[in-house]
Amino acid sequence: MSAFTVSRILFVCLLINEAVVMGRTPPEERQRIIMPRAMPLPALLLLAPFFFAFELPGGWGWRVVFVQALGLGMELAGEIQLMRARSYSVAANLPAQPQTTGLYRRLENPIYVGILLQVGAWALWMPVAFVSVALLLESFRRMVREEREYLARLAVSHRGADSFLWN
Template sequence: MSAFTVSRILFVCLLFNEALVVARTPPAERRRVILPRGTPLPMVLLLAPFFFALELPGGWGWGAVVVQAVGLGMEFAGEIQLTRAQSFSMSANRPAHHLTTGLYRYLENPIYLGLLLQIIAWSLWMPVAFVAVVLQLEAFRRMVRAEREYLAQLAVVHRGADSFLWN
């Protein structure tokens, strides 16, 4: 099996997980999610490598697969930790408390960081998809701003090793 085939499988896992998250979220909460205009554009651009992929030199392809797998693992771990703490939400203003254990002890937003790592690695196969990385980073920054405002109401300030990405 080639690195690109494994990368495709990991990307499909990402899409399937995101579909599950949206499906299990109540409609009222989905309406509160802060998304920038043009949100479908990153998804369209991220589909480009399925049809037009570059051959990555040497071990770059397997390196991209490793980064994707680490990102997917971070995303899953973050979602599981939040679900166990009954704090998982698509919108910023639902959780009643802030999680400071597991990955959240070191990272402010391991789910966003995991997603970002996955789309960066996936974008290596078709550089035009890097536009999606930039658009998604801006979307994450908006969502983190809303989360920080909500947490400030709870008198919680949390910064992690990834906080510089969200400023």
């Protein structure tokens, strides 16, 4: 099996996970999600590598697969940790128990970092897909601003190694 085939499988796993998360989210919570208006068009660019992929030199394809797998693992571990604490929410102003253990001890938003790692690595197969990565980062920045405002109202402050991404 080629690195690109494994990369495709990991990207489909990302899509399935996001569909499951959205499917399990109540409609009223889904309406609170901050998404740029122009996001659907660049999101389609993420499908471009399925049809027009560049061949990556040397062992770079397997490095991309490793980063995607690392990102998927980080995203799933963050989601599981929040679900166990009954603090998982896709809206910025719903969790009542901020996490500071596990992945959250070192990272402010491991789920967002995991998604960015996956999508960024996937975009290496077709660089035009980096437009989607930039828009996704901006969407995450807005979500983190809302989360920080909400946590400030709870008198909680949490910063991690990834905090520079969200400023």
